[in-house]
Amino acid sequence: MNTNAAKETSVKIIKAGKKLHEKGLIIGKSGNISVRIPGTETFLIKSSGSSMESLKPTQLVLVNFLGNKIRGDSRVSIETPMHSAIYRVRKDVQAIVHTHPPTATAFGIAKTEIRPLQIEHFMLLPNGVPVVPYQQPGSRELAVAVQKKIAICDAIVLENHGIVTVGSTLEAACNLNLIVEEAAKIQLLVKILDSKKTINLARAKEKFKIQNTLE
Ligand SMILES: [Zn+2]
Numbered sequence: 001m002n003t004n005a006a007k008e009t010s011v012k013i014i015k016a017g018k019k020l021h022e023k024g025l026i027i028g029k030s031g032n033i034s035v036r037i038p039g040t041e042t043f044l045i046k047s048s049g050s051s052m053e054s055l056k057p058t059q060l061v062l063v064n065f066l067g068n069k070i071r072g073d074s075r076v077s078i079e080t081p082m083h084s085a086i087y088r089v090r091k092d093v094q095a096i097v098h099t100h101p102p103t104a105t106a107f108g109i110a111k112t113e114i115r116p117l118q119i120e121h122f123m124l125l126p127n128g129v130p131v132v133p134y135q136q137p138g139s140r141e142l143a144v145a146v147q148k149k150i151a152i153c154d155a156i157v158l159e160n161h162g163i164v165t166v167g168s169t170l171e172a173a174c175n176l177n178l179i180v181e182e183a184a185k186i187q188l189l190v191k192i193l194d195s196k197k198t199i200n201l202a203r204a205k206e207k208f209k210i211q212n213t214l215e
Contacts, residue, residue, distance in 0.1 A: 009035045009044050010057045016097070016174050017052035025099040025177055026052050031162070032098040034063075034083045035170050041065040045083055047074030078138035085143040086166060089151050095170035100162035101181035103188060107131070108157040114184045115201055121183045122208045127153045128201045129180055134159040155180050 013033050020026050020033075031052055034045035042064050046052070050059035061072035067084040069076050077083075083096050107114050107129075114129035116122040132149050135142035146164065149156045155165045155176055163180050167173030190198050199207065 005037050005039075006044065006062065007057075009037060010060050012170050013044060013046070013060060014055045014057070016170050017046070017055045020097070020099055020174060020177065021051075021053040023178060025101045025181060027100075030100055032077050032079050032083070033096070033170070035095045036087060036093070037062070038094075041087075042070055043083065043087060045077050045080060047072065048077050050074065081138065081140060081143040082146050082164070085147040086150050086164075089147045090166060092168060093166040094168050095173040096164065096166050097170075097173040097177045098162060098164045099177055101177070101184070104129075104157060104163045104181045104184040105161070107184050107187075108159045108161060108163070111159060113201075114155075114157060114180060115187060115198070116183055116204060117186055117190060117199060118183070119208055121179055121186075122204055124176060124179055125153075125155055125183065126205070129153065129155045129157055129163070129183070131157045131159050134161070137161065 013035055016033055029049055029051050032046050034043045036043045042062055044060045045063055047059045047061050059074050061074055061076050062070040063076060063080055064070055065084050065087050067080045079098060086093060086096055104114060108131055111131055113131055116125040130149055130153060132145050135145055157163050165173050165176035165180060167176055
């Protein structure tokens with residue numbers, strides 16, 4: 001493995017962890033980030049029990065696509081099977097971000113899909129943000145359920161848990177996390193203002209079809 005690539009990836013993860021914490025998407029030791037090491041079937045992932053707010057390079061663990069630890073002194077995250085399952089099914093995905101933002105997580109508890117009701121959100125989330133039924137964190141069942149949904153969506157809500165977003169870069173996966181939380185807030189506000197204006201995904205697709213670029 002290219003050691004420089006791993007070092008560069010570590011720096012990016014540490015920076016992204018701080019940002020997600022500052023934005024209020026994560027508190028304490030929960031949540032997770034992983035990034036594929038370019039050109040390999042391995043990824044760096046935050047270790048179990050470490051905090052995104054103050055991550056150190058020694059708290060990142062190198063894991064292969066089967067979920068086995070390759071290098072690192074810390075314990076692998078409990079959610080490693082979910083991350084490796086995503087990388088196996090999505091060759092295009094370079095980074096995965098899992099957080100517990102309050103509004104989007106509430107949608108998961110209410111078993112309500114988050115829908116992109118604003119044009120730019122729709123462009124990023126054309127298939128919406130479906131809810132993956134509850135499975136024990138860290139279980140094989142959760143990894144399988146997530147793998148099935150993430151094959152067609154870049155963002156999902158885990159029932160009674162949090163959200164997962166993926167991207168072709170770490171920046172894109174982090175940004176999508178913020179977008180999902182923003183979309184959830186907007187959907188909630190629209191429901192409070194006038195629930196009849198909350199359109200379904202089919203109508204959103206019809207309404208936004210003429211748009212194909214973002215500015
Ligand atoms: Zn979690």
